[in-house]
Amino acid sequence: MARVLTLLDQVRLRIAPLSRAAPIAVGSQRGMMSLSFDDFPISAWTEGGRVMADHGVHATYYVSGSLCGQVHDDMRQFEVAHLQAVAEAGHEIGCHTFDHISALKARAAEFHASIDRNAHWVAERLDGYAMETFAYPFGDWSIGTKRSVAKRFKCARGVLRGVNNGKVDRAGLVSIGLESKSLATFDMEAVAVKAAAQGAWLVLYGHDVGDRSSPYGCSPKQLERMILAAKAAGLDILPVKDALARIH
Ligand SMILES: [Zn+2]
Incomplete structure (x- = not known):
């Protein structure tokens, strides 16, 4: 599900970080x-969730309802039972739009309708769960x-x-x-050591977790190594919304 960015889209993508929406x-x-x-x-749940459970830490899973039960980027995506197990285990569920659409390709009304649809879709399957944080599909923002x-x-x-340090944009x-x-x-x-020294907020994102992961995912050992590095450096490992609550 790739998207093609025009030159104008690429300019919009590049200049977006220059303007802070919510410092x-x-x-x-x-x-x-x-x-x-x-x-x-x-x-991300069957392998990644196991590694995180071994180390007593929780993550944020950014969900697009339209990907449920689908194959995306050649990988089988979550079923409703996985989503429910992830939430049950104490991980945060975050929004990734329902349709996994680019903020640069969709009109504003379409983009926000997809966020609304995802909110309803998740709430129906997770007993009214309200998602509080967001991840831009493809990292596309304007x-x-x-x-x-x-x-x-x-x-x-x-x-x-x-790495989020100093004045950052929460959006x-x-x-x-x-x-x-x-990697x-x-x-x-x-x-991890540098982030701890600065009191910074390190946010990592991945996709699949496996010994033969896609280029967009990592191995269980790499995930474990990151968790151990963070713990050794003295970083607190928290889902995105809990980390934000410490700051804002
Ligand atoms: Zn995505």
Whole structure:
């Protein structure tokens, strides 16, 4: 389900971080790490959930209702029973639009209708659960979308690489991919130590978890290594909404 960005879309994507929709200050609290999984492939729960349970930590699963029971990016996605098990285990469920649509390709009304539909879809399956945080599908955002998303959610995460420190945009949180395609260039231990020293908020996102993960996912060992690095550095590991509550 790829999307094609025009030159204008690419410009809108690049300039969006220059305008803060909802500034907050990160850095006066203990350093934190939030793990998140997008879409989500079944293995994010069956494999990823097992690793997190072993270490007593919780993540945020950003769900698109339309992907339930589907194959997306060649991976089998969650069924309702997985979603219910994830929530039951104490993980946060966050919104990723119902249709998994790009904020750069959809009209504003269509984008927000998809958020409404996802809210209803999740609430019907999780006993009225209200999602409080958001992740932009494909990491696509614009200045306008960030402003409107800031009004609907406590915070929103993209895929622009970085660590949240100092003055940040709660509608434009930066993150680091737990993705095998980029993990080789990422020193988990050093990033965790630096985040702890700065009192920063490290937000990670991934997709599938498996020994033979996709380029957009990671192995159980890599996930475990990140958790251990965060704990060794003294970072508190919290779902996105709980981490935000420490700041805002
Ligand atoms: Zn996604």
